[in-house]
Amino acid sequence: MSEAAARSRTVQLLEFELGTETYCVDIAHVAEIVDVNDLTVIPNSARHVEGVMDLRGKTTTIVDPKVVFGIAGDGNRKRIIVFDQERTTDGKSIGWIVDEVDQVVEVDEDDVESSPVDEDEAVRGVIKRDGDFVIWVRPTVVDA
Structure with a gap:
């Protein structure tokens, strides 16, 4: 197999923690990773929307994927994964608090x-590593 063919069969994934579990997204969807700063709460927003924050002049909606995926626990909530606007629904600036x-x-x-869940649009797949599982999720299913 040529080197180019071998490369085309691999994908780079960004791993992150939600509670006690490890999840990942395709790095091609990620624009940047930032520390959690002050969030402005939006009254009457959906339960999974934590609020908004200003990132270099852009109003970015911050979503809690734990609420969307039904994951228990508060956790540390230290980082925000900001997704590439060209890959989000309607070109919105969206970040996940992880x-x-x-x-x-x-x-x-x-x-x-x-x-393992039929017709689950949120889960792209499961990766077994070192006796544990890493859940590969699709960021496009979580919208603001």
Whole structure:
């Protein structure tokens, strides 16, 4: 197999923590990672919307994926993953508030098992590593 063919079968994923579990998203969806700053709460917003913050002049909606995915626990909520506006619904500036960002890993697509939940648009797949599982989620299913 050529080097180019081998490269085309891998994907880079950003791993992050929500509660006690590790999740990941395709790094191609990520614009930047920032520390949590002051959020402005928006009255009567959806339960999963934490608020908004100003990121370099852009109003960015901050979403709590724990609420969307039904994950228990408050956690540290130390980092915000900001998604590329070109890859979000309606080109909105959206970020997820997460407990911690761990690392970027390169994964062979053959090592990704399909979602164990039929018709689950949120879960792209499951990666087994070191006796644990990393859940690969699609950021496009969480909207503000």
